[in-house]
């Protein structure tokens with residue numbers, strides 16, 4: 001028998017919040033593993049239980065039931081040496097607004113027990129890495145939302161962690177900043193770091209993640225590589241046909257999405273389907289993607 005090399009192992013992981021209005025079972029006995037040097041995406045609609053799972057990994061929230069280990073050690077028993085190998089980019093920024101950009105990194109580094117002499121080099125390097133050098137003397141309260149997000153990621157790297165947990169790292173960022181963060185995360189993965197992230201951008205998950213775990217209402221719906229999930233859950237081609245829909249189109253699974261109808265067509269039939277579309281019809285033909293899988297598994301209803 002070979003030893004389990006997983007960096008994270010969750011078994012029967014459960015979290016029930018007790019509130020006056022009634023108990024909320026946010027995570028319902030989930031099992032998953034994360035291998036070192038990979039990027040795992042935890043995807044799910046609002047309220048699915050993603051942040052709660054991350055909170056349990058960080059030791060910020062205690063599991064109600066089940067086991068959760070990181071580096072083979074239960075999260076409640078991690079040593080200080082092990083804890084400093086884990087970093088979190090929280091969903092909501094918790095930077096110190098009264099300190100400057102570089103002071104935020106410095107103070108955080110000192111908290112991790114990193115020597116001032118080391119920080120003197122590392123802080124400017126990280127600011128450069130996240131393209132924040134020009135802002136190093138600015139107060140956090142003077143930064144834009146996207147700059148704060150980049151600073152939070154820089155801060156999470158101050159201790160050179162082996163495991164980086166990122167809760168919606170690119171929410172609210174402009175395309176330039178998102179691309180920068182994608183590049184950085186892929187570079188970090190190449191250096192052997194393990195990434196666990198949540199995102200509501202399916203293109204981002206498809207680009208970055210080796211493994212996707214889809215969750216909803218605290219349960220795992222499915223998991224696999226992006227390619228495996230797409231292959232398993234959706235026919236390969238999507239024809240997004242603008243209304244009015246031409247008559248006499250071949251019959252395929254379809255979904256009304258407002259001003260257009262999506263036709264899901266398998267690989268073998270895609271060419272024939274396209275030929276059957278009248279010339280004056282307006283449509284977009286694209287490969288099936290992770291967003292199709294997400295909507296199929298979790299439905300289109302908006303979460304309250």
Ligand SMILES: Nc1ncnc2c1ncn2[C@@H]1O[C@H](COP(=O)(O)OP(=O)(O)OP(=O)(O)O)[C@@H](O)[C@H]1O
Nearest residue numbers: 017019024026044045046047048049050051052053
């Ligand atoms: N401190 C808390 N007390 C009570 N209920 C909570 C608490 N934190 C979260 N919940 C509830 O637990 C469920 C899961 O919340 P969680 O924050 O983990 O979702 P999420 O998947 O991160 O969603 P989002 O995409 O909106 O960030 C929700 O029903 C939420 O209302």
Ligand SMILES: [Mg+2]
Nearest residue numbers: 050051052091
């Ligand atoms: Mg969340």
